[in-house]
Amino acid sequence: MSIDARWPLEAGQYEIHRRIGKGAFSIVRYATCRTNSLKVAIKALDLESVSTSFDDILTEVQTMKLCMHDNVLKCHCSFVAGAQLWLITEYMDRGSCCRVLSAAKAQIANYGEGMDEDWVAYILNRTLQGLEYLHEKGHIHRDIKCGNILLDSQGGVRLADFGTNLNIQPSSLYLSSLHASCRGHGVDD
Numbered sequence: 001m002s003i004d005a006r007w008p009l010e011a012g013q014y015e016i017h018r019r020i021g022k023g024a025f026s027i028v029r030y031a032t033c034r035t036n037s038l039k040v041a042i043k044a045l046d047l048e049s050v051s052t053s054f055d056d057i058l059t060e061v062q063t064m065k066l067c068m069h070d071n072v073l074k075c076h077c078s079f080v081a082g083a084q085l086w087l088i089t090e091y092m093d094r095g096s097c098c099r100v101l102s103a104a105k106a107q108i109a110n111y112g113e114g115m116d117e118d119w120v121a122y123i124l125n126r127t128l129q130g131l132e133y134l135h136e137k138g139h140i141h142r143d144i145k146c147g148n149i150l151l152d153s154q155g156g157v158r159l160a161d162f163g164t165n166l167n168i169q170p171s172s173l174y175l176s177s178l179h180a181s182c183r184g185h186g187v188d189d
Contacts, residue, residue, distance in 0.1 A: 006036050007088055011081035014042060014088070020095065023161070025050040030091060040076065043087040047080070061087060063139055071130030073150060073160040089160075093153050096160075097123060097146035123149065126157035134159070 008014075014031045021028035026045045033040055045057065064075035064087065076088045094100055101115060114120075127149055134141060141148075141159060148161040 006038075007033065007077040008035050009077060009079040011079075011086065014040065016042065025052065033088075039091040039093075041089045041091045043089060044081070044084040045087070046083065047085055048083045057085065061085075064089065067134065067137065067139075069130060069133040071126045071157055071159060072133060073158040090158070091152075092150035092156065092158060092160075094151035097149045097151065100151060101146065122155075123151070123157050127159060130157075130159040 013034045015034055016029050016031045018030055019027055020030045020041065023043075026043050029042045029044065031040050031042050032038070050057070061075065061078050064073060065078070068074075073092070074090045076090070078085060078087045080086070097115075104115070115123075127144070131141065131144070143161060144159070148159060150158045150160050152158075
């Protein structure tokens with residue numbers, strides 16, 4: 001995979017504006033790339049306190065960098081900055097579905113505990129498109145929840161947080177065995 005020159009691999013090339021999220025071992029910040037003036041999100045994983053294996057972290061980064069779909073969060077680049085791994089991703093200006101629900105509930109007292117049915121249908125449709133793409137590529141997300149579905153003001157919906165992602169690429173031997181065991185049980189070639 002070639003390096004995209006639009007995305008610098010140095011922490012000083014990003015102007016951090018504010019914190020927009022927090023995970024068990026990471027902080028997400030809103031920033032601007034100084035070389036191209038584009039808005040980004042920086043997920044900084046603390047490598048000294050993370051309990052996840054390096055292989056799991058590598059899987060998350062690879063999944064984000066290799067997946068190219070409108071409903072999967074894009075990772076522009078990643079690099080180590082001090083004791084942190086920085087993932088530079090696209091910025092989703094509305095945040096997670098959880099954040100949107102909390103903000104709506106706080107602003108409208110009679111809004112209730114949910115979201116308009118049309119919004120839910122739209123978000124679920126886009127989420128399912130992203131999941132379908134991941135499954136076609138051999139990935140299982142394993143942590144679908146409102147906090148991992150990000151929204152932007154243009155109507156974009158992206159699946160995020162691939163920390164528990166499982167990559168399944170069945171061997172041809174397994175597929176042959178499965179196919180053979182299905183013969184005679186209503187499963188065609």
